Amino acid sequence: MAYIARSYRPRVVLASDSPNDSDFQVLDVIDQDHVIKIYNIYNEKHQLPDSDTYTLARDFNAHNPWWDPLYEARDEEGNTLADWIDYHDLALLNTPGIGTFHRPHMQRPTNIDLTLAHRSIANHIQDWAIVDDIGSDHFGITFTINGSRIGLADPQTTRFDTKRADWTKFGEKLFCQLSPLQNELQAYSYILSSNSSLKSLEQIDVKRSYEATLDRLDDMAERYTSAILYAAHDAIPQIRLAPHAKP
Known part of the structure; x- marks a missing residue:
């Protein structure tokens, strides 16, 4: 699901080649004569894009001191995920210790929703933050992708x-x-x-x-x-x- 700010100037539409699949959505961002495609895909870990310019945000449901130092226990899935992140040359964008998931019976939120980016573009992504008042046990996650400005016609x-x-x-x-x-x-x-x-x-x-x-x-x-x-x-x-x- 994608939310677009009403104040966002470019036009955003569902692309004509977007498949009828709840796990795969293609959006076109149209600004003058420039069209940028956004692929919103549910990825298993072995289905990474064949590119070095991508960002992943996913509920991995795995614990590791790297991203959740306050969580007392660690699990094998977390250790495996940490190795997987290193192997694919990804950078962790989360703020360690800031939880992304919480339910009433839990003493504190845990950090299981990770935002990852290939290291080649990680320095273009800033302002990672959570939004905890969206009515879900998974908090919303926001971040800013800074790119080179394209001169657009007035x-x-x-x-x-x-x-x-x-x-x-x-x-x-x-x-x-x-x-x-x-x-x-x-x-x-x-x-x-x-x-x-x-x-x-x-x-x-x-x-x-x-x-x-x-x-x-x-x-x-x-x-x-x-x-x-x-x-x-x-x-x-x-x-x-x-x-x-x-x-």
Whole structure:
């Protein structure tokens, strides 16, 4: 599951090549004409990406003084995991002793949710922290990935050059983006058409379903907008306007 801040400027959409698999999600981060792919994958330890630029965050459920010095016992899984981290040249990003998991019967939180990164990029990752008020026995984990800044065109001084658009490509890309949304849209249409009005949904005491439906419709509108922008960025060139050009 991925959460994107509402204030985040780039557009984030589910990629058209994202498989229908709860263990594998592909997101596209679109900023002007730059697209960055994020692969959110459930990895077993023997399924590391074939790359030296990756970050892993996972519930390993293993204890070792390296990351949990306050935990009195150590286990074989923790020792094995420590060797595995060294073998793959990974860096531990957790703050040792800061717990990531807690239940009421436990005296103190334990540190079993580890954030690891290949050493080649570990110095780009900062501000590791936990969020302990998310309503789960596993705390939320946040960190910042600092990368090189890419010079992006100012959105106030660029626009799509529709005269040079590849409309065939635009249609194909848009179709690929919208196809996964059709079943959801039909379901929402059925919900609305089966009631005389939105007011009737409230009258049958399904307030939660009503609010959830509105949220999903808002999300659907955003996803449609994102799909159009994704196709446009891929098929329509952009031109930079002069500082005093006519709109």
